Amino acid sequence: MTNETYTKKPHAFARTGLYVARWPGRFASKIVEHRLAHRGFGHRLFDFASIAIIISAIVFTVSSVANRDPGRQMEFTAVVAPKEIVSGGDSTLSIFYRNESKKTLKDALLSLSYPPYFVLQGVDNPSFEVATNTTRLGDLVPGANGMLKIRGVMFGAFGGEQTFSSVLSYSYDNNKTGSQTRAYSFSPSASTLSTFIDLPPRLVSGQKLKGAVEFKNEGKVDFPEVALKAEFPKTFSLTNTSLKQRGDGTWIVPSFRAGEQKSFTFEGRLGEESGESADFRFTPSFTFGNERFAQKTEVHTVSIIPSPVEVSLEVDESVVSSSGADGRIRWSVNDGPNISELKIQIEGAEDAKTRKTPIFLPETGQVSGEITLRLFAEKPNSENASATFTPVASFILNDTGEEVFVTGNPVERKIATDLSLFAFARYFTPSGDQLGRGPLPPKVGKETTYWAFWNIQDTVNRLSSVTVSATLGSNVSFPSRQSVTQGQGVIYDSLSRTISWKIDDLAATEFSNRVAGASFALVLSPIPDQAGKIATLLADIKITATDSSAGLLIQKSLPNLTTKIKEDAGVIAR
Numbered sequence: 001m002t003n004e005t006y007t008k009k010p011h012a013f014a015r016t017g018l019y020v021a022r023w024p025g026r027f028a029s030k031i032v033e034h035r036l037a038h039r040g041f042g043h044r045l046f047d048f049a050s051i052a053i054i055i056s057a058i059v060f061t062v063s064s065v066a067n068r069d070p071g072r073q074m075e076f077t078a079v080v081a082p083k084e085i086v087s088g089g090d091s092t093l094s095i096f097y098r099n100e101s102k103k104t105l106k107d108a109l110l111s112l113s114y115p116p117y118f119v120l121q122g123v124d125n126p127s128f129e130v131a132t133n134t135t136r137l138g139d140l141v142p143g144a145n146g147m148l149k150i151r152g153v154m155f156g157a158f159g160g161e162q163t164f165s166s167v168l169s170y171s172y173d174n175n176k177t178g179s180q181t182r183a184y185s186f187s188p189s190a191s192t193l194s195t196f197i198d199l200p201p202r203l204v205s206g207q208k209l210k211g212a213v214e215f216k217n218e219g220k221v222d223f224p225e226v227a228l229k230a231e232f233p234k235t236f237s238l239t240n241t242s243l244k245q246r247g248d249g250t251w252i253v254p255s256f257r258a259g260e261q262k263s264f265t266f267e268g269r270l271g272e273e274s275g276e277s278a279d280f281r282f283t284p285s286f287t288f289g290n291e292r293f294a295q296k297t298e299v300h301t302v303s304i305i306p307s308p309v310e311v312s313l314e315v316d317e318s319v320v321s322s323s324g325a326d327g328r329i330r331w332s333v334n335d336g337p338n339i340s341e342l343k344i345q346i347e348g349a350e351d352a353k354t355r356k357t358p359i360f361l362p363e364t365g366q367v368s369g370e371i372t373l374r375l376f377a378e379k380p381n382s383e384n385a386s387a388t389f390t391p392v393a394s395f396i397l398n399d400t401g402e403e404v405f406v407t408g409n410p411v412e413r414k415i416a417t418d419l420s421l422f423a424f425a426r427y428f429t430p431s432g433d434q435l436g437r438g439p440l441p442p443k444v445g446k447e448t449t450y451w452a453f454w455n456i457q458d459t460v461n462r463l464s465s466v467t468v469s470a471t472l473g474s475n476v477s478f479p480s481r482q483s484v485t486q487g488q489g490v491i492y493d494s495l496s497r498t499i500s501w502k503i504d505d506l507a508a509t510e511f512s513n514r515v516a517g518a519s520f521a522l523v524l525s526p527i528p529d530q531a532g533k534i535a536t537l538l539a540d541i542k543i544t545a546t547d548s549s550a551g552l553l554i555q556k557s558l559p560n561l562t563t564k565i566k567e568d569a570g571v572i573a574r
Contacts, residue, residue: 069172069176069178070099070101070102070103070105070172070178071101071105071168071170071172071178071179071180072101072180073099073100073101074097074098074099074100074101074105074140074168074180075096075097075098075099075100076095076096076097076166076180076182077095077096078093078094078095078096078164078182078184079093079094079096080092080093080094080184080186081094084189084190085154085162085186085187085188085189085190086154086188086189086190086191086192086219087154087155087156087157087158087188087190087191087192087193087293087295088153088154088155088191088192088193088217088219088221088223088286089153089154089190089191089192089218089219090121090151090152090153090220091151091152091153091154092149092150092151093149093150093164093184094147094148094149094150095147095148095150095166095184096145096146096147097110097137097145097146097147097148097168098143098144098145099140099141099142099143099144099145100142100143101142102142103142103172103173104139104140104141104142104172105139105140105168105170105171105172105178106139106170106171106172107136107138107139107170107171108136108137108138108139108140108168108169108170109134109135109136109137109168109169109170110134110135110136110137110148110166110167110168111132111133111134111166111167111168111169112133112134112135112150112164112165112166113133113164113165113166113167114133114152114164115154115156115162115163115164116288116289116291117155117156117288117289117291117293118152118153118154118155118162118164119152119153119154119155119221120150120151120152121151121152121153122151122152123135123148123149123150123151124148124149124151125148125149135148137168140170150164153219153220153221154186154188155221155286155288155293156188156293157188157293157294157295158188158189158190158191158293158294158295158296158297159187159188159189160187160188160293161185161186161187162185162186162187162188163183163184163185163186164183164184164185164186165181165182165183165184166181166182166184167179167180167181168180168181168182190296191284191295191296192217192218192219192221193215193216193217193218193219193223193226193284193286193295194215194216194218195213195214195215195228195282195284195295195296195298196213196214196216196298197211197212197213197214197280197282197298197300198211198212198213198214199211199212199280199300199302200302200402201302201303202302202303202304202305203270203278203302203303203304203305204270204304204305204306204307204308204404204406205270205271205272205273205304205305205306205307205406206269206270206271206272206307206310206406206407206408207269207270207307207404207405207406207407208267208268208269208270208392208405208406208407209267209268209269209270209405210265210266210267211265211266211267211268211280212263212264212265212266213228213251213263213264213265213266213282214261214262214263215228215253215256215261215262215263215284216260216261216262217256217257217258217259217260217261218259219258220258221258222255222256222257222258223255223256223257223286223287224254224255224256224286224287224288225252225253225254225255225256225286225287226252226253226254226256226284226285226286227246227250227251227252227253227284227285227286227287227292228250228251228253228282228283228284228285229249229250229282229283229284229285229294230249230251230266230280230281230282231279231280231281231282231283232268232280232281233270233273233278233279233280234271235270235271235272235273236268236269236270236271236278236280237268237269237271238266238267238268239267239268239269240266240267240268241264241265241266241267242264242265242266243264243266251264256286269407270304273304275304276303276304277301277302277303277304278301278302278304279299279300279301280299280300280301280302281297281298281299281300282297282298282300283295283296283297283298284296284298307406308333308334308338308339308395309331309332309333309334309339309342309393309395309406310331310332310334310406310408311329311330311331311332311344311391311392311393311406311407311408312329312330312331312391312408312409313327313328313329313330313346313389313390313391313408313409313410313411314327314328314330314411315327315375315389315411315413317413318413318414319413319414319415319416319547319550319551319552320375320376320377320387320413320414320415320416321416321418321552321554322416322418324374324375324376324377325374325375325376325413326372326373326374326375327346327372327373327374327375327389327411328370328371328372328373329344329346329370329371329373329391330368330369330370331344331359331368331369331370331371331391331393332366332367332368332369333361333366333367333368334366338397338398338399339361339395339396339397339398340361340395340396340398341358341394341395341396342358342359342361342393342394342395343357343358343359343393343394343395344357344359344371344391344392344393345357345391345392345394346373346375346389346390346391346392347389347390347391347392347407348377348378348387348388348389348390348410349375349376349377349378349387349389350376350377350378350379357371375387375389377413377415380415380460381511382511383460383461383462383507383508383510383511383549384414384461384462384508384549385415385460386412386413386414386415387412387413387414387415388410388411388412389410389411389412389413390407390408390410390411391407391408392405392406392407392408393405393406393407393408394406414549414550415460415461415550416461416547416549416550416552416554417459417460417461417463417508417547417549417550417554418458418459418460419456419459419543419545419554419555419556420456420457420458420459421454421455421456421468421541421543421556421558422453422454422455422457423452423453423454423455423470423538423541423558423561424452424453424561424565425450425451425452425453425522425537425538425561425562425563425565426450426451426453426565427440427450427451427565435450435451436448436449436450436451437449441532441563442524442526442530442535442563443526443531444526444527444528444530444531445525446525446526447523447524447525448523448524448526449479449521449522449523449524450521450522450523450524450537450563450565451519451520451521451522452519452520452521452522452537452538452561453517453518453519454468454501454517454518454519455515455516455517456468456503456506456509456515456516456517456543457509457510457514457515457516458509458510459506459508459509459510460508460510460511461508461547461548461549461550462505462506462507462508462547462548462549463503463505463506463545463546463547463548464504464505464506464545464546464548465502465504465544465545465546466487466502466503466504466506466516466543466544466545467500467501467502467503467542467543467544467545468500468501468502468518468541468542468543469498469499469500469501469540469541469542469543470498470499470538470539470540470541470542470561471496471497471498471538471539471540472497472498472499472522472537472538472539473524473535473536473537473538473539473560473562474527474530474535474536475524475525475526475527475530475535476522476523476524476525476535476536476537476538477522477523477525478490478492478499478520478521478522478523479521479523480492480520480521481520481521482518482519482520482521483518483519483520484501484517484518484519485515485516485517485518486503486506486516487501487502487503487504487506487516488501488502488503489501490518490520498540499520499538501518503516506545522537522538524537524563534562534563534564535562535563536560536561536562537560537561537562537563538560538561539560540557540560541557541558541559541560541561542555542556542557542558543555543556543558544556
């Protein structure tokens with residue numbers, strides 16, 4: 001290769017480029033002519049087809065570019081203020097638009113759609129139509145631009161996505177139409193529903209505590225319903241709350257108005273925590289329609305210290321009857337010098353809150369002790385109830401002066417019902433009407449008829465095999481005139497001179513205000529030895545029954561019924 005040949009190539013290449021630029025069709029024809037001269041018929045056919053495809057693609061591309069929708073070159077940007085989206089607070093969405101195409105978009109119409117439960121307050125454009133959520137932008141010439149401000153209140157879940165969208169429709173090139181859709185997404189990072197948690201900064205393992213939660217609606221819109229979901233430490237047990245809870249444990253605050261503030265308290269017990277701290281989490285939420293929007297979770301972390309006091313309870317009986325049950329409280333102090341004013345009590349027992357046993361603590365060393373007591377259950381408020389007895393130790397932490405309540409493991413026992421049988425006799429009704437017959441006071445050789453009443457009431461559990469029995473007094477007969485509300489009629493056994501009333505199954509009467517009753521006539525025919533004396537109408541009055549809930553056989557005896565009727569004012573007057 002000579003230097004002359006080397007230097008000519010660039011010039012030849014340049015000439016070829018110029019040739020192609022000035023006469024592209026002629027250049028292409030030269031190439032085709034050259035290939036056809038040196039190829040067979042089949043190859044020539046293939047080359048013709050390939051060239052046709054290429055030319056078609058070029059024509060299609062040119063046509064597409066020429067007919068492309070100019071709306072695709074519309075530029076949209078969106079800015080929201082404030083930058084921190086507040087759920088339930090005012091927000092402004094500014095949409096900026098600009099026609100970057102070289103064609104005029106005629107009769108441009110911008111349609112808006114909002115996230116669910118977005119409360120529109122207004123759109124800063126005089127042509128905005130509320131009914132259709134549309135704004136007429138008119139003809140947008142090349143370079144035309146503008147801005148649309150959308151003002152409203154956004155409701156959504158904390159950290160969730162809220163999406164606005166806009167659709168721009170228009171016409172161009174006479175009868176051609178087009179549309180462009182844009183979406184703008186935002187995420188609330190704050191809420192107008194604020195929550196404040198009031199809890200001690202430090203807790204003792206096993207401590208009984210009381211906390212409070214405050215709600216405030218800092219927005220300008222009413223919430224139809226506010227709920228609070230609590231996540232307690234694993235060992236924490238909730239014992240009481242001032243606000244109603246749903247079945248899932250969620251607290252409900254209905255009808256929470258703008259600017260309103262509410263609070264509630266809760267009580268519970270912290271068990272033996274393994275770590276050095278524990279978290280109390282509360283997540284508020286509000287409801288619109290069928291959707292619930294969770295807001296920011298508030299977390300309160302407390303430090304945990306081991307308890308210097310341990311307390312436990314033992315109860316001997318498996319059930320607690322009306323006569324009570326024997327119990328023993330065992331307690332121990334591991335670090336006496338750091339606490340003072342130690343007191344022991346039992347929660348859940350009748351009058352327990354007023355009975356605290358103070359414990360003397362030595363200045364040094366460990367100390368323990370035992371307290372024996374009789375436990376009586378508080379009156380139940382439902383059928384088949386149980387009593388829960390919880391030992392509680394209260395003391396003062398000397399380093400902080402804080403009063404601490406530490407609980408031991410609770411002991412649960414079934415409450416046995418008390419058989420309340422009321423037996424009395426009458427000659428007159430309480431209103432003064434005469435029930436009985438015959439002389440009053442009774443006379444020898446004459447019959448005096450009294451009416452006896454048995455009422456079973458105030459039972460708190462279902463009873464089975466209920467039997468009330470009694471023995472007739474001397475010279476007293478049973479004429480079989482009677483009335484019963486439940487069970488079999490009153491039956492007389494002439495051999496044993498006893499009467500009995502049986503009920504196979506008796507529901508609790510305490511909570512229905514019902515009385516299971518039997519009334520019957522008794523006829524006294526006094527003999528001379530009874531003249532002027534108080535005569536016995538019924539003796540050995542007994543009731544027996546089985547407490548179905550407690551599985552306990554219960555028996556009770558009552559004093560005799562005599563002709564000295566204290567309840568009957570008419571008899572006393574005679």
